Amino acid sequence: MHSTPKPAALAVVLRGQDALLVRRKNEPDAGLWGFPGGRIESGETVFECAVRELAEETGIHSSAQDYLTTIDVIRREDDEVRFHYVLTAVLCDYLSGVPQAADDAMQAAWIKLTDIAEARIPLSEHVASVAQMALALREGSIDS
Template identity: 40%
Template sequence: MEDLEDERSRDRPTVAVGAIVIEGDDLLVVRRARPPAVGTWSIPGGRVERGETLAEAIVRELHEETGLEGACGEMVGWSEVIDRGHHAVILDFRVHLFERVEPIAGDDASAARWVPLGDVTELHLAPGLAEFLHDHGIIPTIT
C-alpha cells in the first residue's frame, strides 16, 4: 500500500518556494545545477519538505544554495512550472538578510552572485522568471 501512495504522490504537483533577496539595487541570483532549467539563472529556492513551513523552507533553501542567512518576509506571488514529468507550484517571498555578504554557491546551485536589478534580464534566466519579476515590480523591464 505504501508503494502505491509513493507512486501517486510522484504524479502530483510539488510545492516549492523562491527567495527574492534585494539589497540596495542588487538581486541575489543562483545558477541552477540540476533540472529543471539546469544552467539557467534563477532566484534561490526549492521544494518544501514534509513537515516544514514555507518560511522554514525559504530560510533553508537560501542558506543551502548561497550560504546566506535571512528571515522570510511577505509573499510576492506564485507561479507554476509544468513540463514533461514535472509540475511545481512555486510560492515566492521576499527575504530580508541578516547581513549582506558575498554568496557562496552550494547544494543545487553552481554559482551565486549579486546582479544589479537593471542587468537581470541580460542573464540566461529560467523560463518565465523575467516576466514574473517584471509583473511583480522587482525589475523595471524584461527586454
C-alpha cells in the same frame, strides 16, 4: 516521470539595486539563473523553506517577510508531465553572508536588477517579473 505537483519555495532577496540569483545545476532549468529555492519538507512552512533553501544554496542568511506570487512550472515530454512544481516566491530581507554556490547551485551572485529586467543573463521563466514584484513591494508601490 513525476505526476504529482511538488510544492516549493523561492527566496527573493534584494540588496540595493541587486537581487540574489543562483545558476542551477539540475533540472528543471539547469544552467539558467533563478532565485534560490527548493522543495518544502513535511512540517515546514513556506517561509521556513525559503530561508533554509537560501542558506543551503548560497550561504546567505535572511528573514522571510512576505508572499510575492505563486508560479506553476510544468515541463512535458511526449505529452507526459516530466516536472510539475508549484513555486511560492517569498520576499526575504538580507541579514548576512557572502554568496557561495552550494547544494544544487553552480553559481551564486548579486545580479543588477537592470541586468535581470533586460535578460542580460540566461534566466528561468518569471525571474524578471518576480524581481519587479519584489522591487515594487519593497518600494511600497503595491500592497502586500
